[in-house]
Amino acid sequence: MSTFQHIVTEEQAKARVDKLLSDINPEISRSQIQSWISDGYVTVNGEAVKANYKCQTKDLVEWSIPEVEPLHITGENIPLDIVYEDGDLLVVNKPKGMVVHPSAGHQSGTLVHALLYHCDDLSGINGVERPGIVHRIDKDTSGLLVVAKNDFTHVQLSEQLASKEIKRAYEAIVHGEIPHETGLIDAPIGRDSKDRQKMGVVENGKPAVTHFRVISRFPDYTHIECRLETGRTHQIRVHMRYIGYPLVGDPKYGQRKTLDTDGQALHAKVLGFKHPRKQEWMEFEAEPPQYFADTLDYIKKLY
Known part of the structure; x- marks a missing residue:
């Protein structure tokens, strides 16, 4: 069994302990973390707590990962x-x-x-x-x-x-000509109440922040770069639809009439992080696949 520790920062104070651990371990469901808490795998300052415990600055949160x-x-x-x-x-x-x-x-x-x-x-x-x-x-x-x-x-x-220390930048092609060079979308994301298979901007959703800048624009399309502060499910797809510029080829959040790209035109191009053991900053870049370049070429030929 592996055991881990985290000291609560001022920014994290007042957060529920289950939410804190969910934020630290974003790919683990809240229900799984609550199960750990109820089974005694989580302590705060050496004491067992309930899932709704409100963390305080400098609390020592320890949790063990079951085998x-x-x-x-x-x-x-x-x-x-x-x-x-x-x-x-x-x-x-x-x-x-x-x-x-x-x-x-x-x-x-x-x-x-x-x-x-x-x-x-x-x-x-x-x-x-x-x-x-x-x-x-x-x-x-x-x-x-x-x-x-x-x-x-x-x-x-x-x-x-x-x-928010990991750097993640994406390239996307969206419908519509974005008139400004840069933008910031700060809108909470959660399950769409009308369609549980979709995410949406909802009042009680989790905080979500996306930055974008225009790489190139055309009369009906825009090629953009997006940088994530948060990593919510379908974040870029939901946010760009929310501001009126849905991704090309997106079957879930896009327009009915779109280009045939076999799914959303979205590529995770840049990834940067501090190596956990070496403590050195590492940054990687991968150019978009051929279909992405072909789609841009097709758009250019339209005008």
């Missing part, structure tokens, strides 16, 4: 575009169309299946279906992901995510 049940997912020999690898982590350039982890309807061919074939060890914090997965990107979004090989690395990277 992971045996893994029943078999690795598959799927090619991986590995940008960087060492004993603690990998940085992978995920192709468009690949699901990150197994789920209903996706029991093979995922990034996790490929990783299990490639690696002897992956972190176990997220359970048997998400080994090593610190953060994820959607099936039809391509680009960079960091994968943890051990629990120490996983927790350290998750804390960087929670404290």
